[in-house]
Amino acid sequence: MKRMKPNYADNYGILKNVEYTSKVTHRIHKSVKKACEEGKLALTIGGDHSIAIGTVSGSLAVYKERLGVIWVDAHGDINTPESTSSGNLHGCPVAFLSGLGGSKVPPFTNWLNPTFDLSRIVYIGLRDLDGPEKKILRDNNIKAFSMHEVDRWGIGRVLDAAIEYLYATAPPPPPSSEKQHQNDDGVVTCPIHLSFDVDALDPSVAPATGTPVRGGLSFREGHYIMETLHQTGSLVAVDITEVNPALGNHLERETTISVGCSLVRSVLGEGLLY
């Protein structure tokens, strides 16, 4: 991927590394799309969260408007080129996917179809939104469970509500394939893409990440999300992002890598009992 980095100033207004990120995410888009077309689970291990521009657009290309996204994160990552104050694209993927105000940026415009409907995302774990992001969430009526809701209801009820929301609000499947979309309880389901930023976890659990925020999910809450989503049978794509071994001391790196691996094992079906 480093080889794809241009050796000239790669900015678009305040946004940094646009050509680089566009190239990398386009490549990721193609491989996620291919895995989904083959009916495989597309697992992407990041990378900063800008990779979701590629992963979600990839699964969306295959599963279209029925796709539901569960975005587990301390941050909203929904800044537009106008609202971002850092210029970091990892703070913008959801805006780019949905084409929110001003987020049609070249060279992304050459390949990215920003058709993601914001009623198809649910956030879990939020606790560090920028001012303009709060307004975007409110104005677009975006479903979000912050750490406050996790504290109040527990991760179990929050996750049930998130899954139920995505199932219940998905456009109906074609009548011919309705049976295929039912789970064992007879509920009509939808394909789910999980985008999990390790900064959703508390920094004591996953310290080696670029933008840690205290007050996050516990080790078990993170794993509970993985175990439960695995059990739904609805997962079509999973991203684990923002594990950054370049940050922190030896112990912090090891701790974060190990929790990342363990989340992957859980989402792939490693249970506690069997």
Ligand SMILES: NC(=[NH2+])NCCC[C@H](N)C(=O)O
């Ligand atoms: N994927 C992440 N770590 N995102 C952090 C984003 C932080 C801040 N809201 C920004 O836009 O720069």
Ligand SMILES: [Mn+2]
């Ligand atoms: Mn993120």
